[in-house]
Amino acid sequence: MGQSAGPGRPGRILIGRDEIAARVADLGQAVRGDYAGRSPLLVAVLKGAVVFAADLLRAASLPAGLDFMSVSSYGTGTHSSGIVRLTSDLSVSIEGRDVIIVEDIIDTGRTISYLRRNLATRHPRSLALCVLLDKVARREVEVPMDYVGFAIPDEFVVGYGLDHRGFHRNLPDIAVLEPAGRA
Ligand code: PRP
Secondary structure (H helix, E strand, O other): OOHHHOOOOEEEEEEOHHHHHHHHHHHHHHHHHHOOOOOOEEEEEEOOOHHHHHHHHHHHOOOOEEEEEEEEEEEEOOEEEEEEEEEEOOOOOOOOOEEEEEEEEEOOOHHHHHHHHHHHOOOOOEEEEEEEEEOHHHOOOOOOOOEEEEEOOOOOEEEOOEOEOOEOOOOOOEEEEOHHHOO
16 A cells, blocks of 8 residues: 555645634524424434534534434545445434434535435424535535535535545644645
8 A cells, every 4th residue: 555545634724623613603503593492313424524513512502312324425536426325324213303414514415415315204303404514616416504604615625524535534623635635
């Protein structure tokens, strides 16, 4: 295995930790207001959304539940085929529940589009989407979003849950990957 298989280097900070914390606090407050008196279930999409979901859950300060789903999308090279497969399912029924899907980033929109359709068939009381980063320029499928943290440019970002080759999820800031490491 050559050096090229390792993770790229994080470069310029796009969104710093303080800005992230302030925005997550805002989103939490919005969720808290919208779901007052209810017990929504936050569904975090593995793995990238884990860090955001953990902070959002605390910021919302509601009697909310937390569960996880995992999906994988098939693709060749840099192009996703758009075929999404469920690799790990929820551990609870969502029938009659207020569900909030929590995602770290929406890119083409294919993953969330699949998830929305999949979860809708299970008859939740309501289904909403809370996403931290919206990479608008890459959108291929229209996605209704209920809560959005930041719209970002079409750059490869890492940190605060987002990875490159499995690394950098633990960075407290969101940074742009150095160009040399993006392949
Ligand atoms: C990211 C992100 C979304 C998806 C968005 O996951 O968390 O699930 O890609 O892309 P799309 O809008 O083009 O479908 P990724 O495949 O990087 O997996 P990870 O969360 O485990 O890092």
